Amino acid sequence: MxxxxxxxxxxxxxxxxxxSILALGLTLTGCNTATKASSESTASTAPASKVPVEAGAYPTTIAHAFGKAVIDKEPERVLTIGISSEDTVIALGVVPVAVPDETWAGDAEGYLPWFREAVADLGAEMPVTLNASDTGELDYEQILDLAPDLILAPYSDINDAAYKRLESIATTVAYANEPFGITSWQEQARIVGQALGRPAATETLIEGAETKLxxxxxxxxxxxxxxxxxxxxxxxxxxxxxxxxxxxxxxxxxxxxxxxxxxxxxxxxxxxxxxxxxxxxxxxxxxxxxxxxxxxxxxxxxxxxxxxxxxxxxxxxxxxxxxxxxxxxxxxxxxxxxxxxxxxxxxxxxxxxxxxxxxxxxx
CATH class of the missing domain: 3.40.50.1980 (Nitrogenase molybdenum iron protein domain)
Structure with a gap:
């Protein structure tokens, strides 16, 4: 002893x-009070993929709590809402057009260190961070201006009204059953990998992370x-x-x-x-x-x-x-x-x- x-x-x-994590900008509103990055940023141009889309990956359908997301082809402008989905997106070589502003644990610009490092490894610009009000609500107008063609929110707490608003902007993947209802990080990664047309590559990444553990x-x-x-x-x-x-x-x-x-x-x-x-x-x-x-x-x-x-x-x-x-x-x-x-x-x-x-x- x-x-x-x-x-x-x-x-x-x-x-x-x-x-504290769950309060970080996961519900949405139509106005912004705390702009951190302009949707005119060069980071909001189409992402550059380095992991190829797999044969037969599209069309694909992902069922979720509010219905189903039908994705016919590879998305070019991916936006993430909620917790950690952007980590799988960037691991697959796709730079999102926008990600949640990590105001609680992120750096001065709202990025987590491992995400910033992964973007830098691709030689890419950092994506836009989503605007948030004092109550953590996001800005629909900003999201509309960013013109995403896929919104990923499998680990979030968006409600039915928020989903309908997002779906009117772009195909949206919500959580399977209940808010923050993902049972494991592997499940979340697989949902994102399916949506991005890279399920096999995602399995390889999962295996690598499991090996580290x-x-x-x-x-x-x-x-x-x-x-x-x-x-x-x-x-x-x-x-x-x-x-x-x-x-x-x-x-x-x-x-x-x-x-x-x-x-x-x-x-x-x-x-x-x-x-x-x-x-x-x-x-x-x-x-x-x-x-x-x-x-x-x-x-x-x-x-x-x-x-x-x-x-x-x-x-x-x-x-x-x-x-x-x-x-x-x-x-x-x-x-x-x-x-x-x-x-x-x-x-x-x-x-x-x-x-x-x-x-x-x-x-």
Whole structure:
């Protein structure tokens, strides 16, 4: 056991209660209050494909919650709405005409690092970022001006009215059953790959990302058999500690690396309302939850410090052993919550060492 867990503790700074991601410009309106990029940008010219369309790929039909999208030929101007669809688009060598403005975790221009790098690798201009109002609503007029011929929103929360408005502009692929109802990053990639006429190439990319994940897990056999709880930093006056459950992407990602979500957390989560992705336990009963390590994220370092100062939390076994990870880095939060073909390597490089350090501290 580490005799000085506080000095060994890694604080990787991560914020993002899933709602933060889900609020990033996913519903639409007809007016704009915060223009970030003009639709006249050179990035809104037709994209240059480097992965060829496959024989027999068109026409193709994709069923979704509001009907079906019939795509007769290769789209020339692809626009993405929601979370991560642009990652598969760019991985297939297609530069979208516009992508969501990543105001929460993105850089000053609204792009995530792995997406920016992928565009640069193609030698292309960055695409337009979609305008967003203070409430996160998008601008239909801008979308109309961008003249897309395909709108991809398989991982979004557009409603029926929004879908009808988008469909009047261009063929739109919505989510299969319910908002943010994608069951895996592989499923999302396959939907995008089918729409772009590159299903076989998409499978190859998926296999590559899965190999990276498997290799990372194989390189750390000490992960197998270790249990974890993934929770939230304490708010001011908190009397409970919240835990994310298997519905949450960051929990799934951690399990795919070989760790197991603590069974006590599963039991807590079983009693939560159906539409929530987390459960909670009283700080006075923390000893009923017994993971080997605890992972949490908070809004900032002050939130982490406040959590660590709580005497009940400080005496919890994972913290006493130094088996705790505190994350406030927004990019890492985004990468591990909504994994994609191109964010996989970026996330693994930063997340796996944190897990390895925490587990080493518990020995």
């Amino acid at each position: 580490n005799k000085n867990p506080r000095t060994a503790r890694r604080s990787a700074n991560l914020t993002l209660v899933v709602a 498997a290799d990372a897990a194989a390189a750390h056999p000490e992960f197998k058999g270790k249990t974890f709880a993934y929770g939230m930093a304490l708010n001011e006056g908190s009397t409970e500690l919240g835990f994310y459950d298997k519905k949450d992407g960051r929990v799934t990602f951690t399990e795919q690396l070989g760790l197991t979500m603590d069974p006590d957390v599963a039991e807590i989560s079983a009693n939560r309302p159906k539409d929530l992705w987390y459960g909670a336990v009283s700080l006075e009963k923390l000893d009923t939850v017994t993971p080997d390590i605890f992972i949490a994220w908070g809004d900032d370092q002050a939130t982490v410090d406040r959590s660590l100062a709580n005497p009940l939390l400080a005496q919890w076994a994972p913290l006493k052993s130094g088996g705790d990870i505190w994350i406030t880095d927004k990019e890492l939060a985004r990468a591990t919550t909504s994994v994609s073909i191109i964010s996989m390597g970026w996330a693994l490089d930063r997340y796996v060492p944190l897990l390895a350090d925490a587990i080493a501290n518990t020995k």
